[in-house]
Amino acid sequence: MTTVVPPLSTILASLGHAAFTWDVGSDQMVWSDHVASVFPDIPLNVLGRGAAFANLIEPVRSIRTDALAHSPLALGGEGTPYRIEYAVRTSTSAPPQWIEETGSWFAGADGKPARVQGIVRVNNERHARDEQLVKLSQNxxxxxxxxxxxxxxxxxxxxxxxxxxxxxxxxxxxxxxxxxxxxxxxxxxxxxxxxxxxxxxxxxxxxxxxxxxxxxxxxxxxxxxxxxxxxxxxxxxxxxxxxxxxxxxxxxxxxxxxxxxxxxxxxxxxxxxxxxxxxxxxxxxxxxxxxxxxxxxxxxNVERDAQRRVNIRVTDEIVTALNERRIVTAFEPVVDTRLRRASFYECLVRMEQDDGRVLLAPDIVPVAERLGLIRLVDHRVLELVVAELVASPGVRLSLNISPATTMDPDWWASIESLMRAHPGVAERLIVEITETVAIQDVDDVRGFVARLKNFGSRIAIDDFGAGYTSFRNLRKLGVDIVKIDGAFVQNLAHSADDRAFVQTLIDLARRLEIKTVAEWVQDEQSASILRDWGCDYIQGRLIGLASSERPWSPAMAEAVPAAG
Missing domain, CATH: 3.30.70.270 (Reverse transcriptase/Diguanylate cyclase domain)
Incomplete structure (x- = not known):
């Protein structure tokens, strides 16, 4: 049986290919048979001339001549290979047909392209895939x-x-x-x-x-x-x-x-x-x-821009103060209402400035919270407070922490490390969290309270009354101390509404066996009223405001009564 091999042009056509030769000097192109199956909508007279065919090419008509001009001349008379891709559009309404052209050109006596021979093939599928990949990368x-x-x-x-x-x-x-x-x-x-x-x-x-x-x-x-x-x-x-x-x-x-x-x-x-x-x-x-x-x-907005400049400056000042150990604490006594002896001291943050002035907590904490620096400040204050407790074995201290710190894993790692390194310190530490924090997520805060109490520390709710936490939540949290917001205490002797509110808080706290501290006590009359109502501790101007001096000695610290 004799096998009949089909003509080469038939094989090329079946593959969507067509071969050509192009005489560059005369611009004449000769194509293999069946070229019409590759370019069905292009007249043969257009295919016969390189310039006419180039007029159908997108995006750059000169892509074929440019390819010849920019490919290096092969030595020894061999053809110089090239490969290009382009689109051919026969009409404005028809979609373009994407073509891959592979061939070689041969130089004339002047070294320039004189004759080209090659193969073109339809490449719409590959171009569609490429376009899809580009689209996926962009969209x-x-x-x-x-x-x-x-x-x-x-x-x-x-x-x-x-x-x-x-x-x-x-x-x-x-x-x-x-x-x-x-x-x-x-x-x-x-x-x-x-x-x-x-x-x-x-x-x-x-x-x-x-x-x-x-x-x-x-x-x-x-x-x-x-x-x-x-x-x-x-x-x-x-x-x-x-x-x-x-x-x-x-x-x-x-x-x-x-x-x-x-x-x-x-x-x-x-x-x-x-x-x-x-x-x-x-x-x-x-x-x-x-x-x-x-x-x-x-x-x-002039004011907004000015505030941002201030924020930048203050951020730099706080970070510099932390690095230079100019974040320090002051100590405000919290005294037993009846004995008028210090039961513990609240540690309040201070920032020493280069000019000798000292910024107080209200000047530092809100800005640090707004600028995302409060966790660094809280870490430093924790270190300072624990150092004080280690240095003075009989002293009890409290520290305030910001809302973000209650869920800060780094803060927990620090306190666990410090407590293990210094046994007995935890029992003399009171951690104060604001009422607004306590009411945001009672379950999360309850976990926070439980972890601290496992160390032996006590928990106080600060500024109680400002957020009107329900006593049901207060009992669920298991806190040890409630600090009544000073806004309700400072005018206690002159405001019947404040007296009714504070007395109710004290009475309910006693029923829950929670100790109470009245903040911002200004005068003896208010102190006497609070004592008679059963408030356990007071602090404020009457007792003495915060000072960087340590109002205790080792001998006095041993005699300090327990906070509860």
Whole structure:
């Protein structure tokens, strides 16, 4: 049996290939048979000329001649190989056909390309895969919009163009309100459906040329080109209404959604992409704090900028003071109401400054909390208090800790290490937590209290009465001492309302077998009233305010009575 081998052109055509030779000087191209099966919509007379064929090529018509010019000449008369990819479009309505061309060119007497021979093949599938990979690298998989990286790149490009052509643009951040609640109530798949629908609604209301991307989990970023302040306000209201006015249908049922928007005009109020993002985020946070579903536009604010400069300076001062051991403590006595002897001392933070002045706790703690430095301050105060307890074996001390510290694992590691290193210290330590902390999460705080009491330490609730903690929660926490907020004590002798309130607190605390401390006691009359009501301890101006001096000696410390 004789095997019939089909012509080479037939084999090439079956593979979607076609071969050619191209005489560069005459620009004549000769193709293998069946070339029409590769280029069915291109007339043969167009295929016969290199220049005519180049007119159909995208994105760069000269890609074939450029490839010849830029590939190095092969020595020894051998052909110089090249490989290029391009698209061929036969009409504006037809999709492009992607081609891979591989061949070699041969030089003439002048060393320049004189003849080319090669093969072209249709490569639409590979190009589609490449495009898909590019799309996946640039777009958010959930919404199909730009991802954060390419959104920021587009913002940076827009800023450059706006600065060059002196146009006004806007950058917006749209944040879906309370998305965590949707996650909890319906599940993450429903929340994803909400995110996708919000993106679709915003996309439907964009102008041509505007850019939309997913900035983070619940936020979309928008670059609005050639957009004035008035147009930004109008656009924001249009986006908010589109999200708010219709419920989002999901597989779990309709979900009502609102969003908040923060925006900044660029480059007028932001010269870089980073600055634009920070200011849009700032105004978005302002919108959410003011009212969910609202819009804020960033504007210069002299007071805000001045406060930020102060924050930077104070941050540096606090960190420097910590490093230079200029964070110290002062000691305020807490005395037995009847004996008028110190039962323990409250340790209050102080910061010594270079000029000799000393900043008090109200000057330090709120700023440190706002700037995220309070945990460092609390760690330092813990070290100082334990050192005092070690140095004075009979003294009892209390220290205040901030809300964040109650759940700080590093603070727990520090106190456990110190307590193990210094047996007997824990029993003389009282840790004060504010009432506002105690009522935020009773179960978490109860765990905090239990861990400290296992060391042998005591727990006091500070500023009691300011947050109106229920006595049910107070009993559940298992605290040892309640410190009555001084705001109710300082005018005790002159305010019938304060007297009724404080007396009730003392009476209830006694029933729960919890010791009481009255803060801010100003006069003897108030002290006498508190003693008669059964208040256990008092502190304040009448007794003596905090001092850096240690009002005890080893001999006196041995005689100090227990705090309970």
């Amino acid at each position: 958010d998989p959930l919404t199909g919009e730009l991802n954060r990286t390419h959104l920021i790149a587009s913002l940076a490009e827009t800023l450059e163009e706006a600065a060059r052509f002196r146009t006004s643009c806007a950058f917006m951040l749209i944040g879906i309100d309370h998305l965590a609640r949707i996650n909890d109530a319906f599940g993450f798949d429903v929340a994803d459906a909400v995110i996708s629908e919000v993106g679709r609604r915003v996309r439907a209301r964009l102008r041509g040329g505007d850019v939309l991307g997913r900035f983070s989990g619940n936020k979309f970023g928008l670059v609005l080109k050639n957009c004035t302040i008035d147009e930004t306000n109008i656009a924001a209201e249009r986006f908010l209404a589109a999200i708010r006015d219709e419920v989002v249908p999901t597989k779990s049922g309709p979900v009502s959604v609102t969003a908040s928007i923060g925006a900044v005009i660029v480059p007028r109020h932001a010269r870089s992409a980073e600055e634009a993002i920070n200011r849009a985020q700032e105004t978005l946070d302002t919108s959410k704090r003011r009212r969910a579903g609202s819009f804020s536009l960033w504007r210069p």
